[in-house]
Amino acid sequence: MAFSKTFKKLIFPSTPTKIITVFVIIAFLIIGLIFIEWTGGINYAIYLHLFFIPIILAGVTFSIWGGILTGLIAGILMGPLSTTSIMRDLYDPSSSWIFRLIMFCIVGWLAGSGTSLFKSYIKELENKHTTDPLTGLPNLYGLTKIFSELTSSSQELTVIVVEIFHMKEINITIGLEGGNALIKQIAAHLKEIIGTHAVLGYIQNNRFAILVSQESHCLDNLKKCAALADISYQVNSIPLFIEPHFGVSNFPKNDKSLDHLIRKALIAISLAAKEAEHVSYFNENISLATERNLMILHQAKEAITNNSFILEYQPKVFLKTEKVMGFEALVRWNDPILGSVSPEEFIPLIEGTLLINPFTKWVVETCFSQMGVWHKNGLLVPVSINFSIRNFSNPALFKLLEDQLVKYKFSPHFLEIEVTETAVASSVASIIEPIKRLRELGMRVLIDDFGTGQASQQYLFELPINGIKLDKMFVQSVSHNKAAEVIVKNGISLAHQLNLEVTAEGIETRNQFDLLAQWGCDIAQGYLISPALPEKDATKWLMNNLS
The missing domain is CATH 3.30.70.270 (Reverse transcriptase/Diguanylate cyclase domain)
Incomplete structure (x- = not known):
């Protein structure tokens, strides 16, 4: 790098460098002339070649005309102004010094033209390196x-x-x-x-x-x-x-x-x-948020490898009978560096990367393992897990589900797959076949966060789903917001007309529970029933409520 910069300074000298070069050229011309005179004249001089140094230097520094001019000056100094032999007091014939002058000018021209060509080549290379070829703008x-x-x-x-x-x-x-x-x-x-x-x-x-x-x-x-x-x-x-x-x-x-x-x-x-x-x-707040996101993704990768995520299970009950319907498996994460990280923060980040595939694999395997334990103990209830839209483009996922069903030997209808309405609405056509495949495996499919996406009626009749889940934003507003009440009532009515089961999530009060039961909603989920529970507490809750 240092050599490159020095080289460029020699080829493309600055103004101070050019001034110094002029003095160096003059010095060489004078020194050459003095040496030749002191050593007996042109016939005996071995220092005649000293004049090529300032000529070439002038050609390199000042291009063609600089080289020719210096060659001309050197030729004159070594011509009519110089003697052939001082001892004999002889002067060079005109033909000799004119030929020498022409040769000096030719050397100056060659040095200058060669340098000019080289400079053009260097500039062209630099221009290609610093300019975008499409727009002609600096890259x-x-x-x-x-x-x-x-x-x-x-x-x-x-x-x-x-x-x-x-x-x-x-x-x-x-x-x-x-x-x-x-x-x-x-x-x-x-x-x-x-x-x-x-x-x-x-x-x-x-x-x-x-x-x-x-x-x-x-x-x-x-x-x-x-x-x-x-x-x-x-x-x-x-x-x-x-x-x-x-x-x-x-x-x-x-x-x-x-x-x-x-x-x-x-x-x-x-x-x-x-x-x-x-x-x-x-601003720096953006920087801190970005750095945190990168740290979350890094730690999430470690958490998948080290099995550091935790699955908790939130109970669901039938609204009419208040009996156990099943669980939703929810991921929780307490990282040694980041502390407790909310699913609302880390799941969207994971969904945006290829980490979603190993992450979902971990969720599926962990959930199946726990369901296997429950089924061995006669605790037969469905469990739902959440899939990202990106999961459906991963063929290995369907093979994983098949292998887990074979391994744990329980009916596939005990597993429910939830996918958000927003994700479905953005890609209805591409999601139909994956959902069909899940149904062919015997699993149930639910649309989560119903009411938050677009074109709800379109996908309800296009997709082979089993049910919908009303978004908690609407559920928690039914007792005091008329618009939320209308949306929830219409959602329940529409789903039932299409033979779809309706789950209301986020129920926190008895009033919400009773209103939803009155409107014919099928399944309830929320803090009123129970928060998400670790597997041991979920097992106890299941045993107590099944009996």
Whole structure:
């Protein structure tokens, strides 16, 4: 790295270096002339070749004309101004010194032209390394160089990252070439918008970065860039609208590395997108939340390996008779580093990664093991477990369920699979076959959190399910909220018309219990009946209530 920087300084010298080089060239010319005169003239001089040093140096430093000019000066010094032999007082004939002058000029021209070609090649390589070929804008490496120059004076700098959402879908629709054409159009618009007050770069597939030196310019640029969403782009005569999101981080407040500032701006974008915001500013609270999420995922992986998760079982009862119906298996986690972590916090994170497969495998195996113990003791009740939508794309899961049924030898209808309505509503077509396969294995399937998703009536008749679970948000509001009452009543009525069983979760008061029983709900679950219990306490509760 140090050699590379030194080499570049020699090939692309700064102004002070050029001034020093001029003095070095003059010094070599004078020294060469003195040495030749002291040693008896041109005929006896072994120092004539000293003149090639300043000629070549001039060609390298000042390109072709510098080399030729120095060659011309050297030729004159070694021509009519120099003697052939001092002792004989002889002067060089014109043909001799003119030929020498021409040779010096040729060497200077060769040094200069060779250096010019080499400089062009180096610049071309550097340009390829620092410029994105699609947009012609600086890439991440190029922006990093510009960032270093801008921040060398320790001035404050704002980094704006612009991410174009749904580019994957656009590429699928109009092809990669069409997608590239769209990116070029967006780049042109951004370049026009920000003008000369900022530096625009293209850092990744669908992401741009803008370096702004003043906060007032940052706000102005953000307002202008927001107009990107209102522009109709044309690719292959197809009108396209884009959805840009903006993340903002600041140097040196948030970080001193451009790579880290871009990453933090992207973190701000990801959190803003969840809240349907288009602009988000990074702050340390976001950083702490992100670091915690990463720590949760790391510790979750360890917990799966070390069997550190715990399954607890929340009882369910029939509303009409108040007799035991079964349990829902719920995961609990008390991590040695993070402490108690809520399922609402760690499960969505796990669902977003490939950890969901080993995590679900652990849940299935642990649940089957406990059900096996209960069944050996004659405690025959169904247990429901929760699946993620991503589980259904894992063929190994169905093999696991089959193997567990063979291993523990109990009827598959004792196992219920719950999947959330939101997940189902987002992918009805892709989930039909996996649910059919679960039903073919003899298991029951329930839609959890009913009422929180979309198009409920659509999937109720399309999916081969056994029942629905009313979301606790509505259940806990039935006694004081008319809208919740209407939603719950209609949900129960609709489900029964489709021969589906209805479970109400989150029941906390006797009034809620009685109202749901009055409206014909089938099964109750919630703190009124019992909180989730560790396996030993769940066994005791089951034995007491079954008897």
